[in-house]
Amino acid sequence: MQLVNGFKLMEYAKEKKLILPAFNTTNYELTAGIVKGYEAMGLGGYIAISSSNLKLSSPKIIANMVKAAMKDVSTPIALHLDHGKSFEDVKACIDAGFTSIMVDASHLPLEENIKEVKRTVEYCHFYGIPVEAELGAIGGKEDDHISEEDAKTNPEDVRSFVEQTQCDMLAVAIGNVHGMDLVPKLDFPLLEEIAEISSVPLVLHGGSGIPFNQVRRARENNLIKVNYGSDLRQAFIRTFGSAYEINHNEFDIMSLSKEAIINVEDRVKAIIREVNIH
Numbered sequence: 001m002q003l004v005n006g007f008k009l010m011e012y013a014k015e016k017k018l019i020l021p022a023f024n025t026t027n028y029e030l031t032a033g034i035v036k037g038y039e040a041m042g043l044g045g046y047i048a049i050s051s052s053n054l055k056l057s058s059p060k061i062i063a064n065m066v067k068a069a070m071k072d073v074s075t076p077i078a079l080h081l082d083h084g085k086s087f088e089d090v091k092a093c094i095d096a097g098f099t100s101i102m103v104d105a106s107h108l109p110l111e112e113n114i115k116e117v118k119r120t121v122e123y124c125h126f127y128g129i130p131v132e133a134e135l136g137a138i139g140g141k142e143d144d145h146i147s148e149e150d151a152k153t154n155p156e157d158v159r160s161f162v163e164q165t166q167c168d169m170l171a172v173a174i175g176n177v178h179g180m181d182l183v184p185k186l187d188f189p190l191l192e193e194i195a196e197i198s199s200v201p202l203v204l205h206g207g208s209g210i211p212f213n214q215v216r217r218a219r220e221n222n223l224i225k226v227n228y229g230s231d232l233r234q235a236f237i238r239t240f241g242s243a244y245e246i247n248h249n250e251f252d253i254m255s256l257s258k259e260a261i262i263n264v265e266d267r268v269k270a271i272i273r274e275v276n277i278h
């Protein structure tokens, strides 16, 4: 199957009343595990990669790899740029065939954030690709970007931000944090308030650290997408780590890579199952 357009995937989520997971990839094994997990569960979602992670390879390498991995797949999957850090990154990803984009200008003052998102939306919409934007600062570690601020999304800014930028999804900061080191405390009254105001569906980052019952609870508040990164990375790294612990001379990279794919797939299946239990 071809990569699915992000707008189509959003319609699919709405129709089926699903929370779509976005699983961050880095390399082939993570990608293969994610694709197999989606296919096994018969549900769609996103494969995502962040701007900082793209420096390890390139948008083209990632897009070609994901397309190749999806050859025999029948569930809809979009390829999403996570935390797009520059307009250049956004353009390179669109050129490479990404089908969904996030622009993260949340570190900028509000007016500049709006300006940056607006020009990204204009560009992406020209190519028929939806844009996720972030309002407020999501704490924790997102690859090489470490955010110290604890700036929750201000509901007073939501309406004009969405109207002015014309973004298609809004990533909110409601106490969710990146990574698994910090324990998130989701502010549900704030989420409810934002959901009432926002005309576009909401996105939760830092899924790996959030208990599943809280993710399911957030679904009632116009939540369309939850991001998972650390979870799968741990499943991947653990495979090699435990083999090394047992045998410091271990060199069977092929068997371990196959095992890593299965471990990632298992995690993907568990997450999809948990977030969509009705």
Ligand SMILES: [Zn+2]
Pocket (backbone or CB within 6 Å): 083, 138, 142, 178, 205, 206, 227
């Ligand atoms: Zn994030």
